[in-house]
Amino acid sequence: MSGHTFDNKVIQWLDDRLPIFSVLQHSAVEYPTPRNLNYWWNFGSLAGLMLVIMVLSGVFLAMAYTPNVNLAFGSVEHIMRDVNYGWLLRYAHMNGASFFFVCVYIHIFRGLYYGSYKAPREVLWWLGLIIYLTMMGTAFMGYCLPWGQLSFWGTTVITNLFSAIPLVGGAITTWLWGGFSVDNATLNRFFALHYLLPFVIFALVFLHVVALHTTKSNNPLGIDVKGPQDTIPFHPYYTIKDLFGVGILLMVYLGVVFFLPNFFVEPTNYIPANPLVTPPHIVPEWYFLPFYAILRSVPDKLGGVIAMFGAIIVFFFLPWIDSSKVRSARFRPIYKQLFWIFVIDCILLGYIGSQPPEGTMVPLGRAATVAYFLFFPLMWVIGKVEKPKPLPQSIAAPVLKGKSAAAKPMEKA
Amino acid sequence: MSDLSTHPQGATPDDASRRDFLLYATTAVGVVGAGLALWPFIHSMNPSADTLALSSTEVDLSSVAEGQAITVTWRGKPVFIRHRTAAEIEAAKAVKLGDLPDPQADDQRVKKAEWLILVGICTHLGCIPLGQKPADPKGEFGGWFCPCHGSQYDTSGRIRKGPAPRNLEVPAYSFLSDTSVRIG
Numbered sequence: 001m002s003g004h005t006f007d008n009k010v011i012q013w014l015d016d017r018l019p020i021f022s023v024l025q026h027s028a029v030e031y032p033t034p035r036n037l038n039y040w041w042n043f044g045s046l047a048g049l050m051l052v053i054m055v056l057s058g059v060f061l062a063m064a065y066t067p068n069v070n071l072a073f074g075s076v077e078h079i080m081r082d083v084n085y086g087w088l089l090r091y092a093h094m095n096g097a098s099f100f101f102v103c104v105y106i107h108i109f110r111g112l113y114y115g116s117y118k119a120p121r122e123v124l125w126w127l128g129l130i131i132y133l134t135m136m137g138t139a140f141m142g143y144c145l146p147w148g149q150l151s152f153w154g155t156t157v158i159t160n161l162f163s164a165i166p167l168v169g170g171a172i173t174t175w176l177w178g179g180f181s182v183d184n185a186t187l188n189r190f191f192a193l194h195y196l197l198p199f200v201i202f203a204l205v206f207l208h209v210v211a212l213h214t215t216k217s218n219n220p221l222g223i224d225v226k227g228p229q230d231t232i233p234f235h236p237y238y239t240i241k242d243l244f245g246v247g248i249l250l251m252v253y254l255g256v257v258f259f260l261p262n263f264f265v266e267p268t269n270y271i272p273a274n275p276l277v278t279p280p281h282i283v284p285e286w287y288f289l290p291f292y293a294i295l296r297s298v299p300d301k302l303g304g305v306i307a308m309f310g311a312i313i314v315f316f317f318l319p320w321i322d323s324s325k326v327r328s329a330r331f332r333p334i335y336k337q338l339f340w341i342f343v344i345d346c347i348l349l350g351y352i353g354s355q356p357p358e359g360t361m362v363p364l365g366r367a368a369t370v371a372y373f374l375f376f377p378l379m380w381v382i383g384k385v386e387k388p389k390p391l392p393q394s395i396a397a398p399v400l401k402g403k404s405a406a407a408k409p410m411e412k413a
Numbered sequence: 414m415s416d417l418s419t420h421p422q423g424a425t426p427d428d429a430s431r432r433d434f435l436l437y438a439t440t441a442v443g444v445v446g447a448g449l450a451l452w453p454f455i456h457s458m459n460p461s462a463d464t465l466a467l468s469s470t471e472v473d474l475s476s477v478a479e480g481q482a483i484t485v486t487w488r489g490k491p492v493f494i495r496h497r498t499a500a501e502i503e504a505a506k507a508v509k510l511g512d513l514p515d516p517q518a519d520d521q522r523v524k525k526a527e528w529l530i531l532v533g534i535c536t537h538l539g540c541i542p543l544g545q546k547p548a549d550p551k552g553e554f555g556g557w558f559c560p561c562h563g564s565q566y567d568t569s570g571r572i573r574k575g576p577a578p579r580n581l582e583v584p585a586y587s588f589l590s591d592t593s594v595r596i597g
Contacts, residue, residue, distance in 0.1 A: 060457050082462040085453035 027213050032231035033238050034219035036395050040114075041217070042245035043107040048205060049246060050100035050253075055198050057093040058142075061086075065145065067191035069184045072147035073272040091261040097139050098264045099253045101287035104132060112318075113339055115327030116218040122319040124211040129315055131204045138197040139285065141190040144182075148269035149279050155182045155190070157282060161295075164302040181275060222328025223391055230395035281356060289353030290346050294372065296357045297365040307369065314376055321376050323383030331389040334382050342375045469597030471589070474528065482545045484533060487596045491533035491541055492584060493557075494594075497568060502526050504555060505569035515580045519569040522583050530596065531570040532584050535559040537577035542566060557581070 004022045006012045015021045064083045066075040079086035108128070111117055117125035144155040159176050163169040178185030216225065225231055232238075256263055264286060268279045284292050291308050298304035314321075329336040345368055352365040392398050470487040472494065477483055482495040497505075505519040523529055535542050537559065543549040544557035544566075552558035552565035554573045559565075564575030571580040586596045 056454065060454050063458065064461070078461070078463065082464075084456040084459055084461060086457060086461070088453050089457055 027209075027234075028239075029233065029235040031213065031234035032216070032225070032228070033234045034217055034225055034230060034395055035232045035237075036219050036221060036399075037217065037238065037241075038220050039241075039245065040106070040110040040220075042242055043103045043110060045242045046245055046249050047100060047103035047107055049249070050096055050103055051198070051201060051205065054093060054096045054100060055202075057089045057096060058195070058198065061089050061093055062191075062195060065191075067145065067188050069147060069187055069273070072145060072187060076146045087261075088257070091257045095253065095256050095261065095264060097142065097285070098287065099249070099256075100135065101139070103249070104135065105287070108132065109343060111218075112342075113329045113336075114218055114220060115222050115322070115324075115329070117318045118322065118327050119319065120215045121211075121218065124208065124215060125319065126316060127204060127208040127211055129312070131201055131208060133312065134197055134201050134204060136288070138194060138201065139287070141194040141197075143285060144187065144190045145194065146269060147187065147273045149271045149273055149277075150266050150269040150282065152182060152273035152275065153278055153282050154284055155186065158284075159186075161305050161308075164305040166302070183275075218327060219395060220328060220330065221392060221395055222326065222330070223395065226394040226396075283354055286350065286354070289351075290349035290372075291353075293349040293353035293365050294369045296353070297362075297369040307373075311372060314373075318376075318379075321380050323380050324386065324388070326388040326391065331391055332382075332386055333389065334386045335379070338375065338378055338382060341371070345371045345375070469595055471593065471595045473593055475592040479527070484545050485596070487532075487584065492596055493529070493531045493533040493545060493570070493581075495529045495531075495545075497527050497529050501555065501568040505567060505571075508567065508569075508571075514572050515578070517569075517571060517580055522569050522571075522580070524586070524588065528594070529568070529570060530584065530586055530594065532582040533557075534582070535561065535564055535577055536572065536579040536581065537562055537564050537575070542581075 004015070004025055006015060006021060011021055061079060064075065064079045064086060066072055076090070079090050081087075083089075111125065111128070140154075140158060144151045159173055159182065162176060163173045165172060174180060176186070177183065178189060219225075266283065268281075271279075283289070291311055294311050295304045295308040298307045324332060324335065326332055329339055349365070349368045349372060352361055352368060355361045357365070468488055470485060470492070472483075472485050474494065474496070477494065477496045479496050480498050482493060484491045484493055486492070495501075502519070508519075510516040510518060520526070533541050533545070538561065540559050540561035542557035542559040542564070544551040550558045552574070554565055554567035556566040556568045556570060556573075559575065559577065562576050564577035565573050566577075566581055567573050569580075570583075572578070584596050586594055588594050
């Protein structure tokens with residue numbers, strides 16, 4: 001980090017006392033990045049952009065929002081009708097949550113496909129999972145704030161999950177609510193925590209990036225960087241590639257914000273919360289649907305809750321569940337098929353979660369839940385029996401095929 | 414980007430100027446776009462439609478007797494309405510403009526001489542001067558006295574003594590009838 005000199009004397013003076021420019025130069029400009037990253041590697045920085053958009057729009061929304069059971073619903077309508085550009089802030093925030101999850105889900109599946117959770121990136125993977133869990137909590141509490149019918153009943157159902165815990169469940173639920181039902185105390189604390197947690201996510205993202213820059217990026221071949229000829233400097237190559245992705249994401253995201261702002265919203269949430277009437281059909285936001293389907297598929301209260309949380313916790317053990325030494329699914333013909341079956345199963349679970357739990361949806365949900373949990377033991381078995389395709393000698397080797405082995409190293413790398 | 418070391422092999426100086434142009438054009442569009450995107454955030458902190466809808470207040474003056482004063486709220490601020498006595502009007506008109514820190518004739522400050530309408534906020538640092546109630550101190554000039562830093566206003570609401578720089582502000586208002594006024 002130290003040792004970098006700058007032509008500008010002011011920058012040099014500041015950098016000698018606080019090395020922000022050295023760190024930036026080291027980790028965002030010169031930072032040696034595998035030269036073969038594809039567009040699936042865009043989604044980490046895109047998720048970071050969505051986090052910034054969420055915090056920015058959220059801070060300004062909080063200036064006009066009132067966390068009180070009698071005023072919350074009205075204050076959201078006040079934002080929509082009276083506050084200058086309030087509709088834009090709210091639609092950007094509301095849909096921003098969905099696009100944040102889109103980016104993070106693609107980012108997670110990217111890691112799953114290319115084996116980014118394997119040594120030496122276990123801690124990087126864990127930090128990512130903790131970010132994801134924190135996001136889920138933040139999103140859930142944010143959904144409570146407009147105090148519509150689904151806000152209220154979603155909060156009631158999810159907080160009641162904790163009542164499944166033996167002996168202390170009831171006490172924990174009462175503690176979470178700050179009363180004997182979801183009420184003003186609940187709304188107030190959810191607002192406080194919903195404002196706090198994004199900054200916790202920022203801190204976790206910082207650690208995630210520190211861990212990333214320690215182990216360096218994985219790549220589509222999943223093999224280690226052998227030397228300077230395998231890398232290119234982050235700037236300008238990946239800054240430009242990331243910016244291109246930003247352009248595409250913003251077009252789709254703002255397209256939804258401006259033209260389909262209520263696409264992800266259940267109309268029921270435009271009815272003010274009524275603690276005496278449960279809406280006929282309760283569904284969570286789409287990004288919780290697969291877990292909701294798992295919860296409903298287990299015909300036991302405690303078992304369902306354990307299965308639902310277990311469906312996420314199991315990912316922490318992935319570095320040891322996966323017994324294969326090869327990272328990238330490109331060279332793992334059987335695991336590649338298992339991976340895509342898992343992706344389809346997750347989407348199927350999401351669909352099942354969105355449907356009323358009756359008729360064929362019940363056995364289908366159970367089958368999909370079993371398939372979900374079968375993924376992990378199968379992953380272990382496949383790692384043992386699968387014969388991987390031969391790995392290339394280096395990242396540069398397939399590109400320089402036919403040329404002399406003494407490739408000219410990239411400058412600055 | 415004039416640093417050729419980041420260029421791929423075979424880059425020519427012509428390429429460099431083309432790339433410079435693209436870089437500057439892209440940066441300019443990005444900066445303008447980011448600037449425009451900031452505006453909704455900034456503007457959301459300006460008064461909202463419901464706040465602006467409260468920007469006028471109608472007051473019935475029929476119950477305010479001569480010598481009495483009332484305070485009404487307009488845009489969240491106190492507005493002093495004083496039904497001045499003949500003596501107070503006389504006192505306000507008698508002052509020589511040269512003696513005033515912020516010279517302004519009394520008839521420029523009223524539409525009807527008996528009704529003095531002022532924003533009741535001291536022009537020094539925003540306190541509300543005393544003088545509306547019969548028991549309040551009205552200062553040496555029979556108008557208002559600010560308890561915060563001792564500014565004194567006369568029967569036309571003009572600053573006469575103390576740290577305040579300007580006369581009490583006269584809001585925009587119009588008489589709807591002889592006994593009804595709309596402020597704002």
